[in-house]
Amino acid sequence: MAGKILIVEDDRAIAQSLTRLLAREEYYIVAKSTAEEGIDLIREDPSFDLALLDVTLPGRDGFYCCRELRSLGWRGAVIMLTGRSLSIEKVTGLESGADDYLTKPFDPAELLARLRAHLRRTRDYNTSGDQIDQITVDDSLTVDSRIRDAVVRGEPAHLTDREFELLLLLARSLGTALDKGWLFQQIWGCSPEMGIKALAVYVRRLRQKIEVDADNPKYVQTVRGFGYRLGGD
Numbered sequence: 001m002a003g004k005i006l007i008v009e010d011d012r013a014i015a016q017s018l019t020r021l022l023a024r025e026e027y028y029i030v031a032k033s034t035a036e037e038g039i040d041l042i043r044e045d046p047s048f049d050l051a052l053l054d055v056t057l058p059g060r061d062g063f064y065c066c067r068e069l070r071s072l073g074w075r076g077a078v079i080m081l082t083g084r085s086l087s088i089e090k091v092t093g094l095e096s097g098a099d100d101y102l103t104k105p106f107d108p109a110e111l112l113a114r115l116r117a118h119l120r121r122t123r124d125y126n127t128s129g130d131q132i133d134q135i136t137v138d139d140s141l142t143v144d145s146r147i148r149d150a151v152v153r154g155e156p157a158h159l160t161d162r163e164f165e166l167l168l169l170l171a172r173s174l175g176t177a178l179d180k181g182w183l184f185q186q187i188w189g190c191s192p193e194m195g196i197k198a199l200a201v202y203v204r205r206l207r208q209k210i211e212v213d214a215d216n217p218k219y220v221q222t223v224r225g226f227g228y229r230l231g232g233d
Contacts, residue, residue, distance in 0.1 A: 006048045055080055169183060178228060
């Protein structure tokens with residue numbers, strides 16, 4: 001099986017079109033029409049690899065659905081689908097825990113390319129051995145490739161895949177400033193239209209999970225006009 005995909009889309013015609021498209025690629029698909037149904041499904045079966053969430057749903061919207069999926073600890077990829085192309089909406093989606101964003105109407109080939117990239121990235125990390133299983137930043141922060149998470153003051157940080165990828169890149173060059181454009185290309189690659197704003201959103205989310213004070217970060221430090229570096233003791 002190519003992968004398990006959840007579709008949360010209230011427009012029946014779009015949901016059926018997506019289901020046919022993905023079924024031809026031999027993905028296992030379950031389609032739901034409300035945020036609550038999607039959340040309940042992942043709660044019962046967290047083995048899904050990716051979710052396609054429509055932003056505009058009856059009742060609770062796609063942003064709510066995404067936040068709730070992340071609160072369950074689900075770490076699959078999330079691609080938001082919307083009929084609007086507002087930058088603020090894209091940022092809201094990313095802040096909710098989404099990994100990518102597509103504006104309707106979209107090219108089916110582009111959707112498939114992005115979907116494959118997200119699934120491939122996750123599987124590559126899960127199946128390929130990293131050169132170093134653990135990177136100890138200091139007594140309070142360890143980056144652990146075996147569990148794809150950070151351990152912060154003895155507790156798991158519950159990072160999403162993208163958050164972990166960002167932290168791992170910084171940790172592998174501990175103390176060295178990395179160009180934000182390079183970081184963006186390494187992590188997003190397939191989503192250039194999101195721009196550097198997407199990286200800034202993930203930096204903020206990462207800080208909220210590993211820093212004592214996200215507004216005065218000790219670890220993920222901004223190098224003004226250039227990018228970011230990971231500091232420590």
